[in-house]
Amino acid sequence: KAGVTQTPRYLIKTRGQQVTLSCSPISGHRSVSWYQQTPGQGLQFLFEYFSETQRNKGNFPGRFSGRQFSNSRSEMNVSTLELGDSALYLCASSSGRQEEKLFFGSGTQLSVL
Amino acid sequence: SQQGEEDPQALSIQEGENATMNCSYKTSINNLQWYRQNSGRGLVHLILIRSNEREKHSGRLRVTLDTSKKSSSLLITASRAADTASYFCATDPYQGGKLIFGQGTELSVKP
Numbered sequence: 001k002a003g004v005t006q007t008p009r010y011l012i013k014t015r016g017q018q019v020t021l022s023c024s025p026i027s028g029h030r031s032v033s034w035y036q037q038t039p040g041q042g043l044q045f046l047f048e049y050f051s052e053t054q055r056n057k058g059n060f061p062g063r064f065s066g067r068q069f070s071n072s073r074s075e076m077n078v079s080t081l082e083l084g085d086s087a088l089y090l091c092a093s094s095s096g097r098q099e100e101k102l103f104f105g106s107g108t109q110l111s112v113l
Numbered sequence: 114s115q116q117g118e119e120d121p122q123a124l125s126i127q128e129g130e131n132a133t134m135n136c137s138y139k140t141s142i143n144n145l146q147w148y149r150q151n152s153g154r155g156l157v158h159l160i161l162i163r164s165n166e167r168e169k170h171s172g173r174l175r176v177t178l179d180t181s182k183k184s185s186s187l188l189i190t191a192s193r194a195a196d197t198a199s200y201f202c203a204t205d206p207y208q209g210g211k212l213i214f215g216q217g218t219e220l221s222v223k224p
Binding site (some may be wrong): 004033035042043045048056058088090092098099101103104105106107108109 | 119143144146148153154155156157158161163205211212213214215216217
């Protein structure tokens, strides 16, 4: 089984631009979660999608949004980028049942200049 | 704010020694999980312990959970240089699909 695939691996943007990150979950997994990882704040939960519906949301501004497609692939969008958005963005998939472990992708390293 | 606090933040040991990492959390949980992350990469699940369990083993890993103290520990026995990584505890606060991660412990195992 192929693992969780995130693209692109690295991204450099400037302040004010927007960015879209992509995540392909493990085949059969219906839940996709997104996390932001920074040295200062650690791993912060962004949101979780299950069967194309947002099921959980973290405490991030509305500039951060996501969606999930019928094939469970997910995209995350950040608009009006700020320097503080520089981070490793990690996507994780699972079947969506409770007490499930998460399978993480390698992440997208976003640098905002 | 983070649910979990991990201690120590960094740990350096020699190969063959045991490594113990601790995690404390704030609210009731459904389960607690431990993950490992090699530098700049994704996280890999190590072990899950449910709220009604007190101890669990998996290979060289031993996890304990004390819900009365809201704390957990991860013990890696006979450590190897390949165990060098950051280790995170994550709690599942009954919100399915959402894990709350601690700040992590950076483990360095010297050959």
